[in-house]
Amino acid sequence: MNTLHRIDGRLHLEDVALDTLAERFGTPLYVYSRQALETAYRAYAEAFAATPHLICYAVKANSSLALLNLFARLGAGFDIVSGGELARVLAAGGDAGKVVFSGVGKSAAEMRAALEAGILCFNVESESELHRLNRIAGEMGRVAPISFRVNPDVDPKTHPYISTGLKQNKFGVPIAQARALYRLAASLPHLKVTGIDCHIGSQLTDLSPLADAADRVLALVDALAEDGITLHHIDLGGGVGIRYRDETPPDLAAYGRVLAQKFAGRRERLLLEPGRSLVGNAGLLLARVEYLKPGEEKNFAIIDAAMNDLMRPALYEAYHDIVAVNAGTTPAQRYDVVGPICETGDFIGFARDLAIGEGDLLAILSAGAYGMSMASNYNSRPRSAEVLVDKNEFHLIRERETQKGMMAQERLPC
Ligand code: LLP
Secondary structure, three states: OOOEEEEOOEEEEOOEEHHHHHHHHOOOEEEEEHHHHHHHHHHHHHHOOOOOEEEEEEHHHOOOHHHHHHHHHOOOEEEEOOHHHHHHHHHOOOOHHHEEEOOOOOOHHHHHHHHHHOOOEEEEOOHHHHHHHHHHHHHOOOOEEEEEEEEOOOOOOOOHHHEOOOOOOOOOEEHHHHHHHHHHHHHOOOEEEEEEEOOOEOOEOOHHHHHHHHHHHHHHHHHHHHOOOOOOEEEOOOOEOOOOOOOOOOOHHHHHHHHHHHHOOOOOEEEEOOOHHHHHHHEEEEEEEEEEEEOOOOEEEEEOOOOOOOOHHHHHOOOOOEEEOEOOOOOOEEEEEEOOOOOOOOEEEEEEEEOOOOOOEEEEOOOOOOOHHHOOOHHHOOOOEEEEEEOOEEEEEEOOOOHHHHHOOOOOOO
């Protein structure tokens, strides 16, 4: 995380000391750096400058309105997977005309809302979905712009839970069936074929699966042209990984060069759907040590953040670096860093060497992506507040949930 640094032992994000934010807003607290978000976006814009393109930020990575608004102002489009995400994009000032709608299970209501808003494209994932969309667009007197999400059967070499482009995954239509499906789509009256889409997985650390998938998709686009079906855009999805520990993520500039070569002389616009690589290393989760609990085999640092705040370690055994916010005087000891939730799976990190005492603050790093957006109320814990740091200023962008708020939708049977 580039905008993280120490001044006199105190950890700062940009020019703001993290202990100040913890005092002011309490913990657990998600904190993001505006500069890091903008730098990540600009890195994409520069890497792909040679190819006409649109960056559609994958909202699921972090759907907080302030972040969506920031990306919208930078000119981004959005990749959404639900009516809820569409509503957020619109509320944040995003342009519906730059929205692509992915997902295997779009409901009729979600299709109607997206047609009403006038989105750029539906990424259709099955023949049944195609027929439903055609029917609904017809009922509304509209024409729905569509792509098929094709499943190129490429192994992205990532965690099995976040790999999506293999035959055995539920996503997309098999690339072998795509030509027939495109012919069908072209024959349906309330659809307009505009593009093609693929997304093979997330946290990819190798460029070659992305390049292989691009080759397979481009070959299909050429085959479709022979059938008289011409496309306006080619969406190659997201998936570029980030460094959590010691990974070497794909070099964006190299990815940009590879695609510039493949797109040279083509008429279709390139779309990308990055999520994690735009926000992951722009955010951290601040937590406070409640108790230090020495054990016979292990020492535990019990903190006030838990799996409901950051689910990735419990769900994927994901690694997040954990650092003490203020350099202490106590010698470092090895701890399992765990939350207060009543499950053994409630851990944030194992065997971490930390010089900490009770009451000290910890920063859980690289938590900007799939942190807050996957948070829950498990154990009736309110979801955390969020702060956006901007140089020496900071803005509360989401208040901490209240206990009253958490119960607001519930009713007692009379
Ligand atoms: N487009 C589609 C259709 C997707 O399904 C995804 C992510 C993205 C774009 C963005 O991918 P990214 O650039 O962020 O890799 N919760 C997991 C990650 C799940 C990713 C799901 N799809 C995690 O915490 O690692």
